[in-house]
Amino acid sequence: MPNARRSKISPRGGIDLGGTKIQAAIVTADGEVIGDARRPTPTNGGPEDVAHEMVEALVEAAEKAGTQTDSLAGIGVGSPGNVDAATGEVAQARNLPGWEQAFPLAARLSDSLGAEVRVGNDVDVATNGEFRLGAGKPYRSLLGVFWGTGVGGGLILEGRRWLGRGAAGEIGHMVVRQGGRRCPCGRRGCMEAYAGRAAMEAKARRDLAHGEKTELLEIMKKHGKDRLTSSIWDRALRHDDPLAVSLIDEAVKALATGIASAVNLLDIEAVVIGGGLGVRLGEPYVERIRKRMGRHLFLDGQPPAVELAALGDFGGAIGASLLFDE
Numbered sequence: 003m004p005n006a007r008r009s010k011i012s013p014r015g016g017i018d019l020g021g022t023k024i025q026a027a028i029v030t031a032d033g034e035v036i037g038d039a040r041r042p043t044p045t046n047g048g049p050e051d052v053a054h055e056m057v058e059a060l061v062e063a064a065e066k067a068g069t070q071t072d073s074l075a076g077i078g079v080g081s082p083g084n085v086d087a088a089t090g091e092v093a094q095a096r097n098l099p100g101w102e103q104a105f106p107l108a109a110r111l112s113d114s115l116g117a118e119v120r121v122g123n124d125v126d127v128a129t130n131g132e133f134r135l136g137a138g139k140p141y142r143s144l145l146g147v148f149w150g151t152g153v154g155g156g157l158i159l160e161g162r163r164w165l166g167r168g169a170a171g172e173i174g175h176m177v178v179r180q181g182g183r184r185c186p187c188g189r190r191g192c193m194e195a196y197a198g199r200a201a202m203e204a205k206a207r208r209d210l211a212h213g214e215k216t217e218l219l220e221i222m223k224k225h226g227k228d229r230l231t232s233s234i235w236d237r238a239l240r241h242d243d244p245l246a247v248s249l250i251d252e253a254v255k256a257l258a259t260g261i262a263s264a265v266n267l268l269d270i271e272a273v274v275i276g277g278g279l280g281v282r283l284g285e286p287y288v289e290r291i292r293k294r295m296g297r298h299l300f301l302d303g304q305p306p307a308v309e310l311a312a313l314g315d316f317g318g319a320i321g322a323s324l325l326f327d328e
């Protein structure tokens with residue numbers, strides 16, 4: 003088969019590099035996932051160790067799809083940290099182990115996988131995925147909110163990604179309480195200080211040390227985890243664990259306040275809520291955010307659509323694969 007034709011119909015690879023897990027997928031040109039694999043993100047070591055797991059995950063996903071990585075039309079990566087899309091280097095990925103200095107992620111993956119690799123910002127590629135193929139399809143302007151380890155945001159305005167000077171969409175660092183709780187970013191009162199899973203876990207551990215009643219850590223140990231993953235929060239909520247319920251209530255309020263403020267500024271048509279915790283807790287919690295936003299919206303008779311991300315756990319990987327569609 004001639005090469006040009008093959009590259010048109012070949013599927014692409016997509017890797018979502020998260021603070022907790024690495025999700026790899028093989029994705030057709032129509033956005034259908036035909037093979038997938040997932041690994042925990044290493045908590046020790048450095049970028050080399052993370053890259054190694056990414057390679058393993060994509061090779062496994064390709065095997066499941068009945069293909070090989072070197073016959074993919076390209077491999078897109080959604081990464082946290084400072085991403086240089088032109089060089090494929092990533093620096094200061096703070097949720098990943100030992101990853102301060104710039105690391106040539108695209109080149110390292112390309113060497114092992116035998117295909118071209120492009121790297122984009124994790125939240126931007128996930129927002130673009132929802133815009134092109136998911137819950138954002140009917141709209142021309144939207145805000146993607148990714149509620150997970152941190153709280154990331156991506157913006158599409160008039161059908162185009164809005165990057166500002168490169169760092170737009172940091173909704174997690176909208177201030178929802180002046181002088182409030184310390185955020186993982188070091189500042190005070192950010193939305194993420196109340197809603198990010200890492201910040202919520204730190205708060206839960208502090209409260210436990212002060213004698214609060216909670217089964218969060220027992221549930222975590224029982225399920226063989228060493229951190230409070232989305233599924234642990236979900237289980238604790240189902241058991242009506244009082245600390246889990248109160249921390250998630252605070253998270254919902256912080257999300258609603260920050261998102262409504264962003265809507266007051268931008269008057270976007272829609273908000274899409276995804277991320278590990280957003281997808282896991284699903285529509286009932288999206289509904290709570292939607293309701294709670296009402297009290298902060300300036301045009302409260304004209305709220306934006308607030309939708310649950312439609313691409314689910316694969317949103318980041320599918321969005322990353324779209325880096326080869328532009």
Ligand SMILES: [Zn+2]
Nearest residue numbers: 175185187192
């Ligand atoms: Zn912050």
